[in-house]
Amino acid sequence: MDLTSKQSKIFNFLKDFILEKDYPPSIRDIQNHCDISSTSVVDYNLKKLEEKGLIRRDKEISRGIELLGTNNMRSHTVRIPLLGKIAAGKPIVLPEEGVTDNFSNSIELSREQVGTKSDLFALQIKGNSMIDALIQDGDIIILEKTNQFDNGDMVAVWIKSDNATTFKRIYKLDNKIKLEPMNKRMKAFFVKPNDFNVQGRLVTSIRNW
């Protein structure tokens, strides 16, 4: 269902107004700026916009209009905890359960960039131990907290017998797990299927030049 010219005019005004003022316009604001003869016409068309799913209105509340969909600038970003630097071989400190709030250091990414994934955390790479994965010193990597993995995934994996977490490329073999550093100079090693736990999987990497 398409918008009439008056409706798209109103809708655009809503976006502009909210962008500028950070609060929605009143019906009379809309009336004046869109050259509409009567408040009832504005009300009428706002009802239409609501029927068409573009806005939501709260009854009897002044300026009680909310933009829906991608026009709503709410939640366009996600704040992700930056847990620290990760160096070759050094163990990673992973976040507590469910504690994705209240972190001292964090980065902000657009939701578009991370998709619908939740439970994300970030690490900064120190050194060039991941150079084969085209990740270098200073890069930021974003991980998704999960214990699933596919062959070849780059994961943060906890080795029980070592009592430590490292970052490796993982492969499932017949009766063991191969963990391969992302640097040719270091050798791969193997763990027993019950001696490890995947804690997170690489999702995105970012470099500021």
Added chain:
Amino acid sequence: MDLTSKQSKIFNFLKDFILEKDYPPSIRDIQNHCDISSTSVVDYNLKKLEEKGLIRRDKEISRGIELLGTNNMRSHTVRIPLLGKIAAGKPIVLPEEGVTDNFSNSIELSREQVGTKSDLFALQIKGNSMIDALIQDGDIIILEKTNQFDNGDMVAVWIKSDNATTFKRIYKLDNKIKLEPMNKRMKAFFVKPNDFNVQGRLVTSIRNW
């Protein structure tokens, strides 16, 4: 200058309310939810919050409150035109002057990620012609439109005599400019100082695994 407990209670309520409803609360909304005895007390403390620079108020406008600073979720993201794919050797098509609006394809990044830079555009890398810069097929690179450069910068540069733009690492030598591909297999070449024009500089690169 610090906030009194009442003021931070109000301020937190403002953030929560706006996050939930997408429009600011009325003074009586604040009064009720913060257990305040009188509207005048709310008004009084809102004035204080405004003096302390945390909010902005518009006189005589219902719900005319705007959060300032990082609490204001406005403009936490920037939309950047994605101009297309760039392959080795292939010329790049740069945006028209000032046309950073109305583009068919775009990506959204958090402002935190791109800083205060403006006039940004993005390209997607096709192939592995930039592998030495740790940039591979599918990566997204973000460029800043500028004609300044430092030695070693990776820039989009227009070669007049070729009538084409390519992406190279640039070095200023005594009487010529060295343009170095980011792939060892391809050789560098040189241009005269008046035969080129830097059009943009690499700012950020992003990879989704």
Added chain:
DNA sequence: AAAAAAACAACACATATGTTCTAATACATA
């Protein structure tokens, strides 16, 4: 062309909401 539906117009009304005034109380300072 006639009938029905959609959209617009003008206006009045109720109330949602910011403002203001006065007084009381608490708090700090000299």
Added chain:
DNA sequence: TATGTATTAGAACATATGTGTTGTTTTTTT
């Protein structure tokens, strides 16, 4: 203690603003 300042209370007021009613015009359908 005295005195000034900051904060709180209660209430009344003015207006900003959503809603409803009735009628007209325009558009669509039959």
